[in-house]
Amino acid sequence: MVNLVCEAILPDCPMKDVEEIEKSIMTTYKKSIWAKFLKAISDFDMIQDGDKIAIGVSGGKDSLLLVKLFQELKKDKRKNFEFKAVSLNPGFRNSDLDNFKNNLDKLNIDCDIINTNIWEIANEKAKDYPCFLCAKMRRGILYTQVEELGFNKLTLGHHFDDVIETTLINMLYAGTMKTMTPKVPSTSGKLELIRPLIYVKEADIIDYTKTNGIRAMNCGCTIEAGKTSSKRREVKNLLAELEEKNPGVKQSVFNSMKNINLDYVFGYTGGKEAE
Known part of the structure; x- marks a missing residue:
């Protein structure tokens, strides 16, 4: 049975000191996280000298890690770039917002929080399924704010699993073959979006x-919490079942986005847009 509830990730212990957390990135998770982060930046030439990079921080596990990785990267004096954490508050509950700010403080993350009422507006205008409108509004506001602050790049916390889930969602529900790319220009063309956790x-x-x-x-959104079905949750569970039966399925889906043979497709279109 497909689980449509957004599950919380419960820590195994009280939060460790920030120094110990940072050390773990370069020791315990050097191979599985740090090295892959560096490889993505190198493979796709994500950072150049003089870049001013905004890091989109949702408060979830991916973006909190992303900021810590950039803090470690900045310790390399050969890297000439600036970065700043920026968060969009779509209307979090006070308890969630307090927890977010507490995490920022304990993790030594300086973050600008932009307060909005996106969730309220999306639920009013599209009650049955506000996800599309919500996502569109969040992107528009975040991109505009980041551009106005003078950044030329916005980095997002999308990871390996996000890529393969997006690939299948587009195939199964949209009838198209596309995914999240490592870097892509924003709709306005003034920003470049990069995904170093890919x-x-x-x-x-x-x-x-x-x-x-x-x-x-965790998800503060009522949609992801189970108000209605989530296509991403369905695909995530499907992939988990396939991976259990056939280890390597996820990697194959990921690799397929690098090995498209245009001689064996019915047709294709060109052009990129920010995802």
Whole structure:
């Protein structure tokens, strides 16, 4: 049976000191997270000298890790770039927002929070399924704010599993063959979106989060919490079943996006847009 409830990730212990958490990135998770983060940046030439990079922080496990990785990267004095954590509050409950701010403080993350009422507006205008409108509004506001602050790049916390889930969602429900790319220009063309976690598996991010005692924000959204079905949740569970029966299925889906033979498709279109 498909589980449509957004499950919380419970830490295994109280949050460790930030120094110990940072050390774990370069020791315990050096191979599974740090090396893959560096490889993605290198493979896709994501960062250049003089870049001003905004890091989109949702408060979840992926974006909190992403900021810590950039903090470690910045310690390399050969890297000439600036970065700043930026968060969009779509209307979190006070308890969720307090937990988010507490995590930022304990993890030594300086983050600008942009307060909005996106969830309220989306639920009013599209009550049956507000996800599309919500996502569109969040992207529009975040991109605009980041551009106005003078950044030329926005980095997002999408990981390996997000890529393969998006691939299948587009195939199964949209009838198209596309996925999240490592970097892509924003709709306005003023920003470049980059995804340095594209090689990092969600299971390793979860392990890092739990082992270090980080109580990352769960979905505050009523849609993901089970108000209606989530196509991403359905696909995630389908992939888990397939991977259990045939280890390597996820990697094959990921690799397929690098091995498209245009001689064996009915047709194709060109052009990129920010996902």
